[in-house]
Amino acid sequence: MQILVGFLVFTSEYILPLCIMGFSYGKIIMELRRRSKIDNRSTIQTVSAHASNPPDNAPPDSGTQHDSVQLNQVPAQSSGRPQRQDNSMGKARKNVTKTMLIVSVTFVICWSPMSISFFVYNLGGYLDYDSFYYYFMVLLVFSNMCLNPFIYAIKYKAFREGIKRISRCADNPVDPNGETKS
Secondary structure (H helix, E strand, O other), X not given: OHHHHHHHHHHHHHHHHHHHHHHHXXXXXXXXHHHHHHHHHHHHHHHHHHHHOOOOXXXXXXXXXXXXXXXXXXXXHHOHHHHHHHHHHHHHHHHHHHHHHHHHHHHHHHHHHHHHHHHHHHOOOOOOOOOHHHHHHHHHHHHHHHHHHHHHHHHOXXXXXXXXXXXXXXXXOEOOOOOEOO
């Protein structure tokens, strides 16, 4: 019975969260890639629209040579915004992927010793609850909860700004009528 309980605890406290993180982060990455492809398609359509509608001061069409020159000129004319937008989407995707990887690795590092030790204990192994190793494992598990906000604060400017906004609310008390006191 102890082996079954150990297996269930190990699965529900370690394997299941890892699977949920992997599934969720995979879906997020797939969605970011999908949106990136949609943005790329709209950028290509914008460039194509500029290519098919030459400016009013463009010389009259003189054949295929002019068409190729026109197409070559369009990206230079419209490369400012779409390329920046594509770059920012790529940077955002990389930042999200790095952050998810850091959070996942932190979870594995912090939870693995405790989870594996308890699993081995439930299989009949020995675990000294008064040892330095046990207290260190407990410290690692607790530190995981504390590390995530710091990871997000380092990786996301919007998260830092939100924390600043929340801490400013503590500095500006609100009276019962909903007005901020200065």
